[in-house]
Amino acid sequence: MDVPNIRSSHDTPIPTAGGIAILTTFFLGMLVIYFVADKTMIGKKYFLVFSFSIILVATISLFDDYKERPYYLKFLNQIIAAILVMLVGIVMHEISLPWIGTVNLKGSGYVITFLWILGLTNAFNFMDGLNGMAGGTAVIAAIFFSIISFSQGSNFTYIVSYTIISGTLGFLVFNFPKPRLFMGDVGSTFLGFSFACLAIIAALFDFSHTSLFVMPLLLFHFIYDTFFTFIRRFLRGERVHEAHRSHLYQLFNQLGYGHKLVSMFYFAVGIAQGFGAWWMVNIVGDQRVLVFIPYLIFQIIYSVIIMHHAKKGGLI
Numbered sequence: 001m002d003v004p005n006i007r008s009s010h011d012t013p014i015p016t017a018g019g020i021a022i023l024t025t026f027f028l029g030m031l032v033i034y035f036v037a038d039k040t041m042i043g044k045k046y047f048l049v050f051s052f053s054i055i056l057v058a059t060i061s062l063f064d065d066y067k068e069r070p071y072y073l074k075f076l077n078q079i080i081a082a083i084l085v086m087l088v089g090i091v092m093h094e095i096s097l098p099w100i101g102t103v104n105l106k107g108s109g110y111v112i113t114f115l116w117i118l119g120l121t122n123a124f125n126f127m128d129g130l131n132g133m134a135g136g137t138a139v140i141a142a143i144f145f146s147i148i149s150f151s152q153g154s155n156f157t158y159i160v161s162y163t164i165i166s167g168t169l170g171f172l173v174f175n176f177p178k179p180r181l182f183m184g185d186v187g188s189t190f191l192g193f194s195f196a197c198l199a200i201i202a203a204l205f206d207f208s209h210t211s212l213f214v215m216p217l218l219l220f221h222f223i224y225d226t227f228f229t230f231i232r233r234f235l236r237g238e239r240v241h242e243a244h245r246s247h248l249y250q251l252f253n254q255l256g257y258g259h260k261l262v263s264m265f266y267f268a269v270g271i272a273q274g275f276g277a278w279w280m281v282n283i284v285g286d287q288r289v290l291v292f293i294p295y296l297i298f299q300i301i302y303s304v305i306i307m308h309h310a311k312k313g314g315l316i
Helices: 018-036 044-066 071-087 108-126 133-151 157-172 184-204 214-218 220-235 248-254 259-281 288-312
Strands: 094-097 101-104
Touching: 018 044, 018 157, 018 184, 044 071, 044 184, 071 108, 071 184, 094 288, 108 184, 108 220, 133 157, 133 184, 133 214, 133 259, 157 184, 184 214, 214 220, 214 259, 214 288, 220 248, 220 259, 220 288, 248 259, 248 288, 259 288
Parallel strands: none
Antiparallel strands: 094 101
16 A cells, blocks of 8 residues: 655555566566467567566566565665566667667667666666656657557567556556556566567567667656656755655645646647657658757746746746
């Protein structure tokens, strides 16, 4: 049970086991792929390590939901899971940049991959603070990722994305707009870790070879909010690993706007990013990253407005 405290956005105890349903649905789909799939499959070692690493991340998160553990234990477990997937070759090797072309990342690819996986895993965890926000965003991102990868000839990514859509939609029935169930850390860390790994798998091992930039764009609002808040708290000398209520979406909520409205705002941004991702993959050459520019400008304006009103209202 999630018992409300000073940092909570709810006022009554709510069960936190919803992530188990999302995870169960996902692994039922993965079992079908493993035992039945012919063409709908990637290399067995990638598949098994991807699945096992998710179990590692989800298990310690489930224990944390049941009885809160020191944060470093959960973080250490995430590090081990990230290293495991990198050891079998789920690593970014190259990226295409405007006016530069394709850049071979060499050893830095491991560092970037490591930071990407840990960053997105925790970003989803941090952004799971309002009714439906993490679940709804996951559904939107997975729908667009499934459609985009399928349109490019995917034989694995699209159906894995579908299992995420199915499980998360089933959970949302009990979470949005009125919360009767939370996904807990077991759900949010699973989603973040899965999306991070799936982005690399889609680029390297799936027939679609979907651009590495697609997933960062689909989840750009989550990434920006997390990064902006982390930097701001770090510069203020705050303990960045401790729970707080100063994310942009939390300040938006504290300014008097309800859970439903704030979550739907983030859903709308997520949909806009989805269409941006669709536009991006149809761009030929190394100019795809330029699609991020209007979304970055929007996020900067949004953060300036929220911070201005939060300071004016004495929230920070």
